[in-house]
Amino acid sequence: xxxxxxxxxxxxxxxxxxxxxxxxxxxxxxxxxxxxxxxxxxxxxxxxxxxxxxxxxxxxxxxxxxxxxxxxxxxxxxxxxxxxxxxxxxxxxxxxxxxxxxxxxxxxxxxxxxxxxxxxxxxxxxxxxxxxxxxxxxxxxxxxxxxxxxxxxxxxxxxxxxxxxxxxxxxxxxxxxxxxxxxxxxxxxxxxxxxxxxxxxxxxxxxxxxxxxxxxxxxxxxxxxxxxxxxxxxxxxxxxxxxxxxxxxxxxxxxxxxxxxxxxxxxxxxxxxxxxxxxxxxxxxxxxxxxxxxxxxxxxxxxxxxxxxxxxxxxxxxxxxxxxxxxxxxxxxxxxxxxxxxxxxxxxxxxxxxxxxxxxxxxxxxxxxxxxxxxxxxxxxxxxxxxxxxxxxxxxxxxxxxxxxxxxxxxxxxxxxxxxxxxxxxxxxxxxxxxxxx
Numbered sequence: 001x002x003x004x005x006x007x008x009x010x011x012x013x014x015x016x017x018x019x020x021x022x023x024x025x026x027x028x029x030x031x032x033x034x035x036x037x038x039x040x041x042x043x044x045x046x047x048x049x050x051x052x053x054x055x056x057x058x059x060x061x062x063x064x065x066x067x068x069x070x071x072x073x074x075x076x077x078x079x080x081x082x083x084x085x086x087x088x089x090x091x092x093x094x095x096x097x098x099x100x101x102x103x104x105x106x107x108x109x110x111x112x113x114x115x116x117x118x119x120x121x122x123x124x125x126x127x128x129x130x131x132x133x134x135x136x137x138x139x140x141x142x143x144x145x146x147x148x149x150x151x152x153x154x155x156x157x158x159x160x161x162x163x164x165x166x167x168x169x170x171x172x173x174x175x176x177x178x179x180x181x182x183x184x185x186x187x188x189x190x191x192x193x194x195x196x197x198x199x200x201x202x203x204x205x206x207x208x209x210x211x212x213x214x215x216x217x218x219x220x221x222x223x224x225x226x227x228x229x230x231x232x233x234x235x236x237x238x239x240x241x242x243x244x245x246x247x248x249x250x251x252x253x254x255x256x257x258x259x260x261x262x263x264x265x266x267x268x269x270x271x272x273x274x275x276x277x278x279x280x281x282x283x284x285x286x287x288x289x290x291x292x293x294x295x296x297x298x299x300x301x302x303x304x305x306x307x308x309x310x311x312x313x314x315x316x317x318x319x320x321x322x323x324x325x326x327x328x329x330x331x332x333x334x335x336x337x338x339x340x341x342x343x344x345x346x347x348x349x350x351x352x353x354x355x356x357x358x359x360x361x362x363x364x365x366x367x368x369x370x371x372x373x374x375x376x377x378x379x380x381x382x383x384x385x386x387x388x389x390x391x392x393x394x395x396x397x398x399x400x401x402x403x404x405x406x407x408x409x410x411x412x413x414x415x416x417x418x419x420x421x422x423x424x425x426x427x428x429x430x431x432x433x434x435x436x437x438x
């Protein structure tokens with residue numbers, strides 16, 4: 001399966017679509033949704049996983065539905081739409097394509113703990129032109145269908161996609177701000193229109209600094225729509241230097257409670273799953289899967305209804321973010337214990353877990369004075385092994401592991417902090433990491 005391309009035809013098509021989208025907004029009719037469990041809660045479902053069809057805007061459209069194997073009709077589930085790229089397919093998104101199950105639904109299915117309903121719609125001509133709003137209408141129709149038959153938490157509806165799929169995710173954030181709790185846009189641009197685009201939606205943008213298909217300026221522009229809408233403090237986030245083969249993630253400050261904007265720029269081209277330290281990409285080794293999973297885990301969900309429950313009241317827009325019902329609550333970070341002399345300290349927490357694996361995060365905090373570098377060490381429990389790590393450099397000897405800073409997060413002011421994260425096989429534990437400066 002090919003995801004990246006430098007062909008002139010691919011560039012010309014995307015460039016033409018960008019021009020059309022910027023010269024005229026697509027007419028879309030918003031459809032509002034009440035927050036809470038849906039009519040499908042407590043009902044025996046008729047929908048099943050697999051490739052299905054639906055009539056929308058007078059056309060026969062197809063989609064792939066993935067229902068948790070342990071589905072319980074009394075529990076409201078997250079709903080995630082995975083949108084394919086230009087010349088990609090719903091099947092590419094649903095199966096992970098050549099990268100396999102680890103990259104299914106942009107890596108989120110593997111990390112979902114069997115707590116999410118996934119939908120991969122198929123675009124017309126393998127794209128998302130959204131002519132006369134037909135693709136937004138398709139998503140409307142799919143949401144109505146799924147919510148009527150399955151138990152969905154309408155406070156936890158998300159969209160994500162790469163390239164053209166990212167553009168469509170952006171269009172959904174613009175047109176359906178009361179439906180989508182958050183969107184994730186990988187290497188996107190305004191290609192599918194932005195009808196509305198004035199209300200807040202939690203937003204995570206990921207883009208390569210030297211993207212040769214959709215320039216990073218396009219990604220910055222659509223990101224800034226939600227920087228404004230969400231009331232965030234405008235800034236120009238740091239981005240990695242070309243040749244560094246790293247990424248820098250920025251969480252904007254000042255945003256409305258519950259409406260964060262996050263931006264991750266990576267040193268790379270037009271790719272959905274970059275890997276730090278190399279120009280090669282792999283859905284099984286990218287840092288983006290865990291970063292997106294952590295971003296979505298912060299949003300509050302609706303409590304499980306009884307079998308006969310109806311939709312509950314809308315949650316407050318200012319509710320404090322907390323993990324959704326499909327993810328275990330992250331453990332509180334252990335207090336950082338500065339090394340002798342107050343050089344630095346390290347605190348650990350488990351972000352997420354699933355059968356056979358987990359996601360961890362370590363916070364490094366400088367002591368009473370600034371530091372220019374750090375290293376953190378701990379011992380893995382029996383059966384544990386780190387499979388992926390970001391924002392640090394890993395070395396190991398047996399079960400002893402050491403993580404050192406990378407170029408962009410080694411220097412910390414007195415009391416300043418940074419984090420690195422990892423995915424691991426095994427059962428979660430609570431290690432006590434040690435930190436040394438230099």
